[in-house]
Amino acid sequence: MFLYNHWYVAAWSTEVSGQPLARTLLNEPVVLYRTADGQPVAMEDRCPHRRAPLSLGKVVNDRLQCHYHGLQFAPGGACVRIPGQERIPASVSVRTYPVAERYRWVWIWMGNPDEADPDLIPDYRWMTDDQWGAKGDRYHVKANWQLIVDNLLDLTHLAFVHETTIGNAAVAESADVKVTRGPANVLVTRWIIDQPPPPTYAKVGNFPGPVDRWQFIDFTAPSFLRLHVGATPTGTGGPQGNLEGGIQMRNLNCITPETESTTHYFWAQAHNFDPHNQAVTDLAFEQVSTAFREDVVVFEAQQRVIAHCPDSKEIDINSDAGGIQARRILARMHDAETARQSVPA
Amino acid sequence: MTEQGLQSGWVVVCDSAKVTPGEGFGIALGDARVGIYRLDDGSLHAIGDICTHEFALLSDGFVDGDQVECPLHAALFDIRTGKCHGPMAFVDVPAYPTREQDGKVLIFV
Ligand code: FES
Ligand code: FES
Ligand SMILES: [Fe+2]
Numbered sequence: 001m002f003l004y005n006h007w008y009v010a011a012w013s014t015e016v017s018g019q020p021l022a023r024t025l026l027n028e029p030v031v032l033y034r035t036a037d038g039q040p041v042a043m044e045d046r047c048p049h050r051r052a053p054l055s056l057g058k059v060v061n062d063r064l065q066c067h068y069h070g071l072q073f074a075p076g077g078a079c080v081r082i083p084g085q086e087r088i089p090a091s092v093s094v095r096t097y098p099v100a101e102r103y104r105w106v107w108i109w110m111g112n113p114d115e116a117d118p119d120l121i122p123d124y125r126w127m128t129d130d131q132w133g134a135k136g137d138r139y140h141v142k143a144n145w146q147l148i149v150d151n152l153l154d155l156t157h158l159a160f161v162h163e164t165t166i167g168n169a170a171v172a173e174s175a176d177v178k179v180t181r182g183p184a185n186v187l188v189t190r191w192i193i194d195q196p197p198p199p200t201y202a203k204v205g206n207f208p209g210p211v212d213r214w215q216f217i218d219f220t221a222p223s224f225l226r227l228h229v230g231a232t233p234t235g236t237g238g239p240q241g242n243l244e245g246g247i248q249m250r251n252l253n254c255i256t257p258e259t260e261s262t263t264h265y266f267w268a269q270a271h272n273f274d275p276h277n278q279a280v281t282d283l284a285f286e287q288v289s290t291a292f293r294e295d296v297v298v299f300e301a302q303q304r305v306i307a308h309c310p311d312s313k314e315i316d317i318n319s320d321a322g323g324i325q326a327r328r329i330l331a332r333m334h335d336a337e338t339a340r341q342s343v344p345a
Numbered sequence: 346m347t348e349q350g351l352q353s354g355w356v357v358v359c360d361s362a363k364v365t366p367g368e369g370f371g372i373a374l375g376d377a378r379v380g381i382y383r384l385d386d387g388s389l390h391a392i393g394d395i396c397t398h399e400f401a402l403l404s405d406g407f408v409d410g411d412q413v414e415c416p417l418h419a420a421l422f423d424i425r426t427g428k429c430h431g432p433m434a435f436v437d438v439p440a441y442p443t444r445e446q447d448g449k450v451l452i453f454v
Pocket of ligand 3: 151
């Protein structure tokens with residue numbers, strides 16, 4: 001299941017250059033490149049002539065030239081050159097996708113282009129804010145995108161999957177959890193009061209004693225998860241709203257489906273303590289990266305088990321509330337998109 | 346109604362200020378779990394907190410008017426009476442008499 005009328009992260013800005021980049025997004029082959037003045041372009045990665053992937057070709061004067069017989073396509077998708085042929089029928093073109101560049105990512109709109117409003121791109125300002133340091137990555141995951149959404153909405157798994165970094169027992173057993181929801185949004189608030197800091201927090205925060213730790217998980221459909229996490233020394237008023245005096249981080253996730261069973265997992269870790277110290281940025285990134293690789297192992301194993309027996313049953317437990325609400329929002333949006341598509345024009 | 350390990354009678358369960366409209370406040374009373382709610386009209390109510398479908402705490406769920414929706418599979422329970430309106434769950438939860446005194450919430454078990 002995919003939702004089309006949304007922005008997705010297609011690539012890190014640094015991945016898109018004058019060299020064509022092939023990337024499958026929502027099961028559609030897409031090629032991305034940059035024009036000489038730096039504008040990103042996204043096209044269907046399929047030459048309409050003999051269906052060679054355009055990403056095999058090269059960029060010539062801002063046009064993408066097919067590697068096979070040299071047809072050229074302008075950034076708007078129109079074919080502008082057919083070698084050995086004077087006239088080009090107006091109908092020869094490739095589909096292009098609206099793109100926007102923001103927060104160090106190239107975003108793509110996979111649905112109806114008329115609805116591609118850049119103001120709908122969710123806020124990831126911590127990626128570029130001078131008060132924050134941020135570093136991220138892209139993981140190619142051999143699992144369905146919704147397994148990753150589930151994972152980030154239920155952080156009890158930290159106690160089991162991430163004991164060496166961001167987890168400890170307190171995170172599963174001692175959390176005060178609250179779930180609230182909106183039409184396209186779920187917020188899970190978790191407080192873990194007066195508990196030892198987990199290994200990563202001890203490393204980056206130098207806490208002398210126990211901490212009050214929070215995890216505010218903002219899910220915005222279809223697959224944006226912005227986590228505000230941090231800890232303050234116990235007794236300094238964290239739960240009452242004073243989040244200063246400890247550490248604060250944003251764990252920023254943009255989950256882009258590649259196919260039904262594979263995903264481009266874009267994520268970054270941002271911190272507001274010592275924001276210009278590259279060593280701190282690297283350390284925070286490395287810690288989360290270790291944890292996220294542990295998650296990927298789980299996602300891919302789940303996917304194999306599910307694929308082997310797709311109709312096997314699942315049970316839900318108390319900590320699934322956030323994930324279940326998100327799934328319900330996604331199912332409703334999917335129904336709405338399908339209903340619109342089936343209305344005759 | 347007597348819950349295991351508890352004498353029947355009025356029990357102080359929390360400060361009045363803990364119970365605000367729009368969300369449940371869950372407490373453990375011996376083996377029992379009770380969810381306490383304040384409706385928009387200011388009235389106070391207490392019902393069994395464990396969903397009768399699978400295991401979920403209703404006080405973690407979503408309050409809509411005088412109903413609370415289970416956070417897992419959306420079964421609805423009447424906050425005044427504990428009556429279950431389905432789907433998924435079909436068995437009511439108990440309702441407990443409540444009163445407030447000196448800034449405290451008391452329920453009768
Ligand atoms: S397949 Fe692209 S030019 Fe022939
Ligand atoms: S556990 Fe409450 S409806 Fe399923
Ligand atoms: Fe994880």
